[in-house]
Amino acid sequence: MTRRTRVALKVGVWAGGLAPLLLLGYRAWTDDLGANPISFITNTLGDWTLRILLASLAMTPFRIVFGLSWPIALRRLLGLFAFAYVCLHFSVWIVLDFFFDWPRMGADIVKRPYITLGMLALLSLIPLAATSTTGMIRRLGARTWTRLHRLAYVAAVCAVLHYLWLAKVGVTDPYWYAGALLVLLGIRVVDWSRRVIRRRAAAVAASSAPLRS
Amino acid sequence: MLIRRAPRFTASEITDPKLYLSRRELMAGAAALALVPGGGEAAAPKGEPLAAKRNPAFSLSEAATKIDHATTYNNFYEFGVNKDDPSRLAHTLRPRPWSVQVDGLVHKPKTFDIDELIKLFPLEERVYSLRCVEAWSMVVPWIGFPLAPLLKRVEPAGQAKFVEFTTLLDSNQFPAQKPGFFGFSSLDWPYVEGLRLDEALHPLTLLTVGMYGQVLPNQNGAPVRVVVPWKYGFKSAKSIVRIRLVTEQPKTSWEKAASQEYGFYSNVNPAVSHPRWSQADERRIGEFRRRPTLPFNGYADQVASLYTGMDLKKFY
Numbered sequence: 001m002t003r004r005t006r007v008a009l010k011v012g013v014w015a016g017g018l019a020p021l022l023l024l025g026y027r028a029w030t031d032d033l034g035a036n037p038i039s040f041i042t043n044t045l046g047d048w049t050l051r052i053l054l055a056s057l058a059m060t061p062f063r064i065v066f067g068l069s070w071p072i073a074l075r076r077l078l079g080l081f082a083f084a085y086v087c088l089h090f091s092v093w094i095v096l097d098f099f100f101d102w103p104r105m106g107a108d109i110v111k112r113p114y115i116t117l118g119m120l121a122l123l124s125l126i127p128l129a130a131t132s133t134t135g136m137i138r139r140l141g142a143r144t145w146t147r148l149h150r151l152a153y154v155a156a157v158c159a160v161l162h163y164l165w166l167a168k169v170g171v172t173d174p175y176w177y178a179g180a181l182l183v184l185l186g187i188r189v190v191d192w193s194r195r196v197i198r199r200r201a202a203a204v205a206a207s208s209a210p211l212r213s
Numbered sequence: 214m215l216i217r218r219a220p221r222f223t224a225s226e227i228t229d230p231k232l233y234l235s236r237r238e239l240m241a242g243a244a245a246l247a248l249v250p251g252g253g254e255a256a257a258p259k260g261e262p263l264a265a266k267r268n269p270a271f272s273l274s275e276a277a278t279k280i281d282h283a284t285t286y287n288n289f290y291e292f293g294v295n296k297d298d299p300s301r302l303a304h305t306l307r308p309r310p311w312s313v314q315v316d317g318l319v320h321k322p323k324t325f326d327i328d329e330l331i332k333l334f335p336l337e338e339r340v341y342s343l344r345c346v347e348a349w350s351m352v353v354p355w356i357g358f359p360l361a362p363l364l365k366r367v368e369p370a371g372q373a374k375f376v377e378f379t380t381l382l383d384s385n386q387f388p389a390q391k392p393g394f395f396g397f398s399s400l401d402w403p404y405v406e407g408l409r410l411d412e413a414l415h416p417l418t419l420l421t422v423g424m425y426g427q428v429l430p431n432q433n434g435a436p437v438r439v440v441v442p443w444k445y446g447f448k449s450a451k452s453i454v455r456i457r458l459v460t461e462q463p464k465t466s467w468e469k470a471a472s473q474e475y476g477f478y479s480n481v482n483p484a485v486s487h488p489r490w491s492q493a494d495e496r497r498i499g500e501f502r503r504r505p506t507l508p509f510n511g512y513a514d515q516v517a518s519l520y521t522g523m524d525l526k527k528f529y
Contacts, residue, residue, distance in 0.1 A: 036296075
């Protein structure tokens with residue numbers, strides 16, 4: 001991939017990542033957020049958190065299925081956008097929805113499983129955002145860093161469950177997200193088991209090699 | 214007997230009727246204009262003015278929610294599960310001709326044409342608070358008459374203990390009644406709701422045909438719905454085609470869908486949480502801060518006696 005394509009792709013992600021926020025800002029400016037603006041803003045930010053988080057988790061399957069390596073270059077940026085959206089989503093909850101009513105929010109985090117899960121998703125994204133720089137990768141070592149960044153799976157699973165659990169009867173959107181996540185994780189599982197099988201076969205072949213010679 | 218002891222609202226919050234009426238004229242005019250190009254077909258009574266005197270004994274003194282909000286932020290699953298589905302798709306419902314069958318355990322069952330029904334009893338306007346189970350609320354000036362005299366007219370039999378309301382079943386008029394992907398349907402159609410007979414006969418229970426000085430818009434349950442202000446909004450069945458008196462407690466659509474979340478009574482109760490969220494407070498549409506939810510949605514002094522001795526945690 002040339003430097004120019006890489007830059008173009010990143011500009012694309014920036015534009016795509018900022019567009020929903022700009023649209024939301026425009027709708028707020030033109031008083032077009034509907035009858036329940038706080039709920040609309042919260043839901044929109046939550047939706048985009050999930051979409052971008054799933055997009056960041058789709059980069060590895062892209063490589064596995066299509067053999068493309070360039071999507072990996074976008075993973076960090078997508079992950080950081082997901083983090084930005086979840087921070088906004090959370091801030092809206094604190095400021096607009098409950099207006100710093102800490103006891104009430106604390107009770108909800110403990111008592112309402114969907115909120116507990118949302119908090120878990122947010123918490124598991126924090127170390128990922130904090131260690132997203134090249135310097136941190138170097139400092140942690142590639143191996144530790146990779147292991148730590150498996151928290152992205154925890155975040156995605158919690159986020160999807162958070163949505164499934166809060167949605168009322170008849171709302172089908174969360175099932176689509178759950179389906180997408182299952183596909184993305186499924187591709188990894190298949191790929192991983194194929195590699196394990198191949199490695200074992202290679203080991204068997206290596207150990208039986210002297211007999212054949 | 215009827216007025217709350219201490220009003221929750223100051224006099225300054227009351228909508229000036231003059232303002233209200235001028236808005237009404239404006240909307241009637243706009244609606245008339247909108248109807249011109251279409252011409253003859255089934256002149257939908259959308260935005261058609263409907264006169265009724267306000268009954269102050271049954272009215273909150275709080276400012277009504279903006280009509281734009283009350284007609285675009287709706288739960289009406291027959292049109293879809295999103296709040297904007299009903300207003301987007303409302304044109305598919307044809308509220309005329311329409312008839313309402315009132316039968317079951319009654320001595321004089323009768324099917325009323327909607328225009329006949331509307332003229333049976335004098336219409337009045339009542340400003341009620343509407344509390345949705347999703348923890349938001351509105352203040353709506355409804356137009357209708359109490360359900361009680363209609364029920365008395367058909368003469369309930371002694372065995373009648375409950376009243377069952379059925380909403381129209383017609384997937385041509387209610388697009389979401391068609392099964393979706395994998396035969397998925399949000400609820401088991403038709404929509405069925407129910408009240409105990411004494412709840413149905415309570416003077417607060419309003420058979421409703423209009424709001425905001427207009428004929429009831431399609432997305433709000435045209436041509437006729439009930440409004441039961443001390444219960445969560447979904448108890449107030451919309452676009453009713455049948456009112457049946459029965460002995461057994463009706464199995465309601467929401468009970469069938471999720472009985473652990475939506476009980477038969479579903480009285481507004483800040484002390485009983487929805488299994489997934491708190492009902493302790495609510496957001497009044499148009500307000501920024503949440504406000505505490507009141508027992509029976511603020512109508513406790515009028516209806517609490519209906520439930521004396523009942524464990525409201527058990528009968529949620």
